[in-house]
Amino acid sequence: MAGKWSPPANCSERPVCVLGGGVLGRRIAACFVAAGYHVRIRDPSAKSRDAAAQYIKENLSSFTAILPQPAKRQGSCETTDDLAAAVKDCWIVFEAVPEVLPIKESTFADLEQHAPPDCLLATNSSSFKSGDLLSKVKDVTKARVLNTHYMMPPQNVIVELMTSGHTDPEIFPFVEARHREAGLHPVTALKESSGFIFNRIWAAIKRECLSVLAEGVSTPEVIDSIWKEQYGSRVGPCEMMDSVGLDTVEHIEQHYVDERGLSPKPLQWLQNNFIKQGKLGQKSDEGGLYPPPTPGKRTKLIFLNTGLSEPLGDKPMAQIMKRGQILQMIAEDRASRPIALVENQALPDGIDVCDGRMYWTCMGIPAENDGTVQSAKLDGSDIKTVIPSGQVHTPKQLHIDQVSKKLYFCDREGLRVMRCNLDGSEHEVIVQTGDWKSEPDKAKVQHNWPVGITVSRKLNKFMWTQKGGSKASDGWIYSAGLEMPQGSTASNRQDIEVIQKGLPECIDLEMEDDSGVLYWSDRGELPLGNTLNKKQIIGEAPAAEKALGRQIIAQGLGEGIGLKFDRAENCLYVADMAGRLWKCNPDGGLKEKIFEGATHAYTGLSFVKV
Incomplete structure (x- = not known):
């Protein structure tokens, strides 16, 4: 049949x-929604259909992030339990049933x-050859059937393609090209096989x-x-089996046992x-190989992606500057990827959480006076403007004093440190380094730019950074009392004190009152910049601070x-502009990379326990 297709x-x-709205079916659907297609998910279970639609809504940004270039149009998704309606007019159907x-x-x-007579019919079976599935179809249909075995997009983007033994060979270049457009990496097996290239190797490991x-x-x-340390992997084989589902593992292993006469004992x-x-x-x-997580023990990271590292495409600059997101992920779940809670934000920079809501700053366009402070519930709903x-x-970094319920935030080009109540009332300036309206020369001097901020209840002070020029070693950390001195x-x-000066480019701050230690990120020049630092503020300074007046506890950040x-957990979570999340030991040592988003640029970060 070669040449006739x-x-x-x-x-x-x-x-x-996509037939089947389960773990993998919904991911396949998300790939093609991200690529600009209208996707129908057919599943007889209303629960599965709803879960699939919700998954795509929450995770679509992770799939658009892997596209080689932005889709020409916006994709969409619908769900149905009607097979005939689902496949009507489709150019390809992916079977992802049990x-x-x-x-x-x-x-x-x-x-x-x-399905239409020219529609390609693809099975996502990870163990059956597609030829084994075609006993009830005609020979002419077999020529347009193939295997398309997905790993677990978006974190694993390999798709293995394989003939049914009847597939027209000209189909494969066409299908490969469509998958590459969706940001996937297709690989075609040279011949039909029970199990795919990687799947056969992975089955032996399982x-x-x-x-x-x-x-x-x-x-x-x-x-x-052992696996993660030996191979530098984020996730181990038992975690992967729990992630894909032990019932799916069972189905696959049963097929191999039956076909190859393997030992059934495992x-x-x-x-x-x-x-x-x-x-x-x-x-x-009930959990799996691992017990179900104990409530309140897992850490849900909530962090900001500016959107500035995504492919530019042909979008106007005003739109590019409003691609920011609020993302979340479970720090302990190394098989997960971030979920978008809020999108289309104008350069989000600082975030914190209080009483079931998150509060964040949006810088807007830095040359304009258009920044805002926003809030929402922790699921991204009920968005409200706190400071219009x-x-x-x-506005840059933001810190919430959990005792007074006050928002503290720095206004970089506005040359101000500010605070307000959670609803935006009692908005006041508590430090001003110049008047950007009447003193334009001061506004141009980056030494005057406030950036990061934190509060110490034990000292009854707030602390902030003025970062200085890029890589200029002109960064300063200051402190002042929570109450404005009388007459000031x-x-x-007159109560402003210098905590540290001459820093490469200090950014965000975190004060740990129990230990009396101030931590900060620095995005300045190596070797002293791109670091995480600590300084003993309360009590005697340790010997480790003697040389620099501070201690560097992590290096190699991508502009933290x-x-x-x-x-x-006695740890520090750090986000950097290279799109990475880190877990660091307060006493120093190797940092642990939690996640890396290749097209992301992270700024502010907070967390809640779940």
Whole structure:
């Protein structure tokens, strides 16, 4: 049949269909929504349909971030339980139903009847050859059937393509090109095989891990820790099995046992100890190889992406400057990716959390006087303006005093340090380094620019940074009393003290009153910049501070910005402009990378326990 196949007509205008709204089906759908297609998800379960639609809504930014260039149009998604309606007019259908042979065979028979005659029919089966699924379809249909085995996009973007034994070979270059447009990395197997290139290798790893566990040789925690240290991986094999679902692992392993005559002992152990008890992994309240997380023990990071590192495309600058996001992810879940809570923000920079709401600053366009302070519930709903445009110039880092319920924030080009109540009332200037309206020369001097801020209740002071010029070693950290001295103004208060000067380019601050230590990020020049620093403010300074007047506890940040101290974990979380999240030890040592977003640029950061 080679040479007789023609691509589906007008495929760029036609829908894509995904059969199955489960863990992987919804991810496949998200890839093509991000690429600008209208995607229909068909699933007989209303719960699965709703969960799939919600997943795409919350995670779409993670999929658009992997595109090689912005989509020409905005994609969309709908869900249905009607197969015929789902596949109508589609140019490709991805089957992602359970790994059960009779279900898949019936599915392809239905697709032959209801899908357009030029529609490509793809199975995401990770264990069955597509040829095994075609006993109920005609030979002419078999020529447009292929395997498209996805890993776990968006964090794993490889897609393995394979013939059904009948697939027209000219289909593969076409399908590869469509996947590359969606930011995926397609690889075509040279021949048909039970299991794909990586899947066969991964299946052996899974089986041996299960054998080690079944024989009592080790635990999931130890297996994963060895794997991650040995290979520098963010996630271990037991965590990966919990992530994909132990029921899915069971289906795949059962097929390999049946087809290859492998020992059933590891599979039987999994079935008896987990599957039969409803322990299916992360999607189960019962947990899986790992127990379900204890409420209040996990750390939900809430952090800001400016959007400035995404591909520019042909969008106007005004639109590019409003691509900021508020993202969230669980720090302990290394298999997860950030979820967007709020989008279309104008250069968000500082964020903190109080009483079930998050508060953040938007710098706006730095040359304009259009900054704002916003708030929302922790799920991103109920957005409110706290400080409207025109009342703050370029708001930067933000800190909430949890005792007084006051917002403290710096106004960089506005040359001011400000505070207000959580509702924006009692908005006042508490430090002013110049008047940007009447003293334009002062406004141009970056030494006068306030940036980061924190509060010490023990000292009854607030502290802030004035970063100085880029890489200029003219950064200063100051402090002043929470109460304005009698007879003083924001411009002439006499209680301002210098904590540190001559810093490369100090940014955000975090005061830990219990230990009396001040922490800050510095995005200045190496070797003293791009660092996380600490200084003993209360009590005797340690010997480690003698040389520099401070201690560098982490290096190699990609222009570190936001930081937050986690007392329960005794660690510091740091976000940097290179799109990375770090977990750092307050006493120094190796930092741990939690996540890296290749097209992200992170600024402010906070967290809540869940």
